[in-house]
Structure formats: C-alpha cells, structure tokens
Amino acid sequence: MLKLGVPSKGRLMDQTFAWFAAHGVTLARSGSDREYAGTVAGAEGVQLVLLSAAEIPRELAAGRIQLGVTGSDLVREKLAGWRSDVVEIAPMGFGHADLVLAVPACWRDCETLDDFAVIARDFRAAHGMRLRIATKYHRLVRAFLSAHEVADYQLVDSQGATEGTVANLTAEAIADITSSGETLRANHLKILPDALIHASQATLFAARAVADQPDLRGFLTRLGV
Amino acid sequence: MIPRTAQHAHGRRILDAFLAAGAVEVAPDILLPAETLLDLYGEDIRARAYVTTDPVRGEVMLRPDFTVPVVQMHMAGGAEPARYCYLGEVFRKQDQGDTRPDHPRDNEYLQAGFELFSRDPDADAELFALFHGILAPLNLDATMGDMDLLLDAVAGLPLSDARRAALAHHIWRPARFERMLDRFSHPAAPRQFAVNGAPWTGQRSRDEMHARIARLQADAHEPVLPTIWRERLHRLFSIAGPAPGALDELSVLAEHMPAIAEAVDRLAARIAAIAARGIDPARVRFDASHGRRTMEYYDGMTFSFISAANPDWPPVASGGRYDALTAVLGQGAGGGQGRAIPAVGGIIRPGLVAALC
Numbered sequence: 058m059l060k061l062g063v064p065s066k067g068r069l070m071d072q073t074f075a076w077f078a079a080h081g082v083t084l085a086r087s088g089s090d091r092e093y094a095g096t097v098a099g100a101e102g103v104q105l106v107l108l109s110a111a112e113i114p115r116e117l118a119a120g121r122i123q124l125g126v127t128g129s130d131l132v133r134e135k136l137a138g139w140r141s142d143v144v145e146i147a148p149m150g151f152g153h154a155d156l157v158l159a160v161p162a163c164w165r166d167c168e169t170l171d172d173f174a175v176i177a178r179d180f181r182a183a184h185g186m187r188l189r190i191a192t193k194y195h196r197l198v199r200a201f202l203s204a205h206e207v208a209d210y211q212l213v214d215s216q217g218a219t220e221g222t223v224a225n226l227t228a229e230a231i232a233d234i235t236s237s238g239e240t241l242r243a244n245h246l247k248i249l250p251d252a253l254i255h256a257s258q259a260t261l262f263a264a265r266a267v268a269d270q271p272d273l274r275g276f277l278t279r280l281g282v
Numbered sequence: 283m284i285p286r287t288a289q290h291a292h293g294r295r296i297l298d299a300f301l302a303a304g305a306v307e308v309a310p311d312i313l314l315p316a317e318t319l320l321d322l323y324g325e326d327i328r329a330r331a332y333v334t335t336d337p338v339r340g341e342v343m344l345r346p347d348f349t350v351p352v353v354q355m356h357m358a359g360g361a362e363p364a365r366y367c368y369l370g371e372v373f374r375k376q377d378q379g380d381t382r383p384d385h386p387r388d389n390e391y392l393q394a395g396f397e398l399f400s401r402d403p404d405a406d407a408e409l410f411a412l413f414h415g416i417l418a419p420l421n422l423d424a425t426m427g428d429m430d431l432l433l434d435a436v437a438g439l440p441l442s443d444a445r446r447a448a449l450a451h452h453i454w455r456p457a458r459f460e461r462m463l464d465r466f467s468h469p470a471a472p473r474q475f476a477v478n479g480a481p482w483t484g485q486r487s488r489d490e491m492h493a494r495i496a497r498l499q500a501d502a503h504e505p506v507l508p509t510i511w512r513e514r515l516h517r518l519f520s521i522a523g524p525a526p527g528a529l530d531e532l533s534v535l536a537e538h539m540p541a542i543a544e545a546v547d548r549l550a551a552r553i554a555a556i557a558a559r560g561i562d563p564a565r566v567r568f569d570a571s572h573g574r575r576t577m578e579y580y581d582g583m584t585f586s587f588i589s590a591a592n593p594d595w596p597p598v599a600s601g602g603r604y605d606a607l608t609a610v611l612g613q614g615a616g617g618g619q620g621r622a623i624p625a626v627g628g629i630i631r632p633g634l635v636a637a638l639c
Contacts, residue, residue, distance in 0.1 A: 138382030162480035166494050174458065176486070176494065178451060183490055187321070196377065199329055206455035211328075223484040245483045 438541020601628015
C-alpha cells in the first residue's frame with residue numbers, strides 16, 4: 058500500500074486535489090471535513106493521508122509515507138541532505154512563494170547583496186554586534202549567504218510575524234517567504250532583488266528508498282509524471 | 283571507525299610529545315559562554331557550534347575549538363613565554379548540503395593541541411618542527427602559508443585606507459575580494475540614491491546611512507587602481523610549490539611589490555630556521571593562498587598536514603600564528619588596553635592519526 062501525504066488544510070489542499078484530478082486521480086476527504094483521512098479513486102493501492110505541509114518532509118524521510126506534496130522550500134529547509142532522502146517528481150505549478158532577503162525600505166544605500174555585505178560590516182563596527190537577520194529558514198539562509206560570501210551577520214529565530222521584527226528592534230533585516238510582497242511593504246521593508254534565496258512551489262516528492270519500486274512507478278505513470 | 287579508546291591512546295602519545303617539548307597540560311571547559319567567544323570565530327565555526335541555553339549562564343556552547351579558551355586562560359594571568367597543551371573533544375555541526383556524503387565528517391572528535399605564547403621570532407619554526415617531528419612516521423604532505431604576506435600586499439596597494447581595509451577584511455572570501463578588487467580597478471559608475479517616502483525603521487541609524495552614502499560619493503572620485511597591481515596580487519596568490527622555489531618567486535615579486543619585502547625576509551628566515559631543525563624545505567610546500575582557506579584568526583604563518591591517500595579527509599593537523607586574536611581578547615581581559623601577546627598554535631586529530639597507523 059502506498060501512502061500519499063497531502064496538506065490537510067485550505068488552498069494548498071484544494072489545489073492539490075485539483076492537480077490530481079487533472080491527472081486522472083480523484084482525491085477526497087472521507088467522512089467529515091474534520092477527519093484527516095481520505096480516499097483515492099482512480100488508482101489501486103494508494104492511501105491518502107492528510108498532514109500539515111511542514112510535517113510532510115519528515116514523514117517522507119522517515120518512510121511513513123512514500124509520496125508527499127509540500128513546498129520545495131520546506132523539504133530543503135527541514136531535511137539536511139534532502140536529495141539523499143527524497144526525489145523531486147513534479148513541480149505542481151501552484152503555491153508559489155519566494156524566500157527573499159528584505160531590508161528596511163528607508164535604507165536608500167542598500168540596493169544589492171554587495172551593499173548588504175558592506176552595511177553588515179559597518180553595522181558590526183558601529184554597534185559591536187553582528188547585524189541580525191530574523192528568519193525561520195536557518196539552513197537555506199545560511200547556505201545562501203555562505204555561498205555568496207556574506208559575513209558579519211547573525212541569524213535570529215523568528216517563527217512568525219517576522220516582518221515586524223525590524224520595527225521591534227529585534228532584527229535589522231529579515232529572510233522570509235513572500236508571494237506578493239504586500240506584508241513586506243506594509244512593514245516598510247524592501248526585497249533585495251539579487252538575493253532570491255529560493256523560489257518555492259508545491260511539489261510532488263517521493264521517498265528515495267522506494268522511488269524505483271514498481272507500485273510507485275506504476276502510480277506515477279498513471280499520473281503521467 | 284577506530285574505537286574511542288584507541289583514539290585516546292594516540293592522543294595521549296601526542297600529548298606526551300607536547301609535554302616533552304615543555305608544555306603544561308590544561309583542560310578548558312567543554313561548556314563555554316557562547317556570545318563573546320562565538321564572535322571571535324569566522325562564520326564557518328560560528329554556524330557550526332552547538333549552542334544551547336542555560337537558565338543561569340545564558341547562551342552557552344559546546345567547545346568548538348580550544349584556541350580561544352586557552353588564550354583566555356593565558357591572558358587571565360599566565361607568565362611568558364608559555365607553552366600549553368591539551369587533549370579533548372571539540373564539537374561541530376556538519377551540514378552536508380543537498381546530498382549526504384558517504385562518509386560524513388564527525389560531529390565530535392578529539393584534538394591534541396599545543397599553543398605557544400612567546401616574543402621569540404623562532405616560535406614559528408619551533409611549532410612547525412614539533413608537529414613535523416610527531417607526524418613524520420605518517421608520510422603526510424606539509425603545506426605552509428603566510429597571511430602576513432597577503433595582508434602586507436593589500437596594505438601596500440595605492441588605495442585609500444578605507445579601500446585597503448575593505449579588501450583586507452574580505453581576504454578570506456575570495457569571490458567577494460575579487461569583485462571588490464575588480465571594482466577598484468575600474469572607474470566607479472556614479473550611483474543615485476533615490477529618496478523614498480519610507481519611514482525610518484530599525485536599529486541602523488540615519489547617520490550611519492548618510493555616512494556610507496558620503497563615503498560612496500567620495501569613493502567615486504578615488505583614482506582607479508592600475509591593473510598592474512591586480513596582476514601582481516594574482517601572481518602572489520598563485521605562488522605554490524616546494525618552499526625554496528616559492529621563496530625565489532616571492533623574492534622576484536617583492537622587487538615589484540616593496541610592501542611584501544619584509545614579510546618575504548621573515549618567511550626566508552623561518553624556512554632557514556626550519557631547515558636548521560633538520561627539515562628539508564624542499565619537502566615542504568609553500569602555498570601563498572593557504573591561509574585564505576583556514577580560520578580567520580590566523581594572521582601570520584599557517585600550516586596543515588594532509589594525507590594524500592585520503593583526499594576527502596580534513597587536514598590531520600593544522601595551525602598557525604594568531605597575534606590579532608590575543609589583542610582582541612586582551613582588551614576584554616582587563617590586562618591593560620589591547621594587551622597583545624604573539625602566539626602560535628596548532629592541533630593534531632588523534633582519530634585520523636589512529637586511522638593511518
């Protein structure tokens with residue numbers, strides 16, 4: 058039996074159901090819409106499991122589900138060495154969101170990542186501490202800044218309302234997911250155009266350990282991916 | 283995997299050699315205060331330290347390295363000259379990127395180390411020869427570098443103080459350094475800083491921004507760095523080979539870059555001192571860029587011993603000179619302002635030594 062993990066709530070779930078329907082497989086919640094189980098019509102031997110999108114990477118890596126739909130950002134952030142655990146089967150064309158680096162809009166002298174690197178160095182000299190970047194995407198942000206050789210910063214953890222940290226003086230910049238940029242603008246922040254850390258979208262993943270098994274290959278063929 | 287007990291046995295033998303060289307054994311804490319110490323390491327170690335919170339002590343970390351706590355210990359009241367040695371675990375996170383390697387690096391491993399606080403210019407050779415002797419049976423490749431050369435070369439460029447300082451700051455970040463050097467080698471395109479209606483937010487002040495804008499505007503009038511200087515720097519960075527030949531190349535280059543002449547003389551003296559201790563300099567590789575790939579606190583000689591048979595291993599041993607670190611720690615030690623002590627030190631990884639035996 059293959060277990061397919063799908064986000065349990067809202068728009069992401071609806072769009073996932075629609076994507077599978079367009080690929081000839083009907084997913085549906087069984088019973089009430091409060092029950093986190095579902096049915097799969099149009100494919101034998103596949104069981105639907107409704108999960109939080111943030112838990113799907115871990116469940117795939119642990120082998121408790123064999124297929125899962127979640128954001129490509131979450132897989133990269135939550136699974137160290139993600140390519141060893143999961144295989145990217147198909148980007149699904151929705152749930153687009155960019156992980157970006159944003160700074161106060163009033164920083165007129167900050168237009169590029171190079172500006173940011175210099176400002177970070179000056180800030181450290183002036184304030185005796187490293188410039189703080191609030192984020193919940195520690196691994197992705199660290200890897201990006203390290204690849205671009207930005208030093209003199211520190212990450213501070215922010216699990217929500219990250220855009221507010223700058224005004225609250227708990228960070229000087231933020232790295233967060235945005236789709237329209239509206240919340241950033243409302244909080245007087247601007248995106249650094251050359252600091253797109255990851256362009257995320259909903260993606261169908263398979264657990265690497267079982268990615269070549271006939272039943273899974275068969276289901277993917279059925280989906281036409 | 284070599285059993286821990288066997289690794290310790292190798293560590294003890296290395297420690298005995300350090301003790302025989304006149305060192306006093308010290309045992310810094312495993313749980314160290316995080317905030318002040320972490321700032322002294324480069325981003326690499328900083329990101330890899332295991333940090334946790336203690337209800338009374340605040341942020342603490344598992345020891346990622348011995349040098350800083352040993353320097354602190356010495357600054358708190360050690361006499362000079364001083365030789366210290368230690369044996370113990372260090373802890374470093376190993377984030378492996380997108381795909382996990384078949385042989386991931388250890389998160390926790392033993393280091394046997396030796397630190398020498400001395401104003402004697404022969405300290406470099408003493409340290410290098412000590413490590414060379416201990417590691418001799420293992421047939422490792424010894425490579426030496428010298429940050430002094432590179433920092434002096436940058437300090438000697440015909441640039442403003444601000445530009446020289448910026449280059450020196452990024453010497454450990456090659457791509458950023460190159461981009462900056464490239465920018466200084468061309469006329470600066472004027473920049474517009476469009477006024478926007480955004481309200482001021484965050485801890486960086488308006489004054490800081492205006493100061494930077496003024497600096498950028500002044501910078502636009504800076505004379506362009508003649509390309510010959512970039513070529514000379516590149517020539518310097520690429521010098522690598524057996525030490526005597528590398529030294530000859532450096533001597534020739536010093537005629538065009540007088541700023542490095544003194545550092546080249548010091549390097550020549552160091553290589554002679556190493557030869558006087560019975561090491562064939564032709565068997566030591568000098569790589570001018572070696573120090574750019576090491577810890578950021580090294581500011582003079584750097585060295586590493588590599589196992590050619592195991593190219594995916596980290597160095598079996600590494601070390602160098604770190605005078606600036608003692609100056610930074612001296613400021614906080616209450617021992618007078620900027621109390622600096624010339625210092626060199628290095629570590630050997632007994633786990634890798636055990637694997638080679």
